[in-house]
Amino acid sequence: MKTSFYEADPFSGSKGEHYCTIDSDYRWEKGDEVWVETGKRKVKLRITWVHVTVHADGTVTRELLGLKL
Secondary structure, three states: OEEEEEOOOOOOOEEEEEEEEEEOOOOOHHHOOOEEOOOOOOEEEEEEEEEEEEOOOOOOEEEEEEEEO
C-alpha cells in the first residue's frame, strides 16, 4: 500500500511537511515510532494520525502524520 509520511503540526495537528512515500503492508498505528531518512537528514516521528483512502479504482493509499521527536 502506498504510504506517505508527513509532519504533524504540534498545535493544530494539521498536515505539514511531506517527508517521503513508500510502498508498505505494515499495519501502522497511532503511537508507533519510526525513523525517516531523507537525503541528508534523519527524523524520528511518533505517529499521531493514520488516514486511509479507498479510491474509486479500488486502490488504497495511506497518510501518516507524526510529531517530530
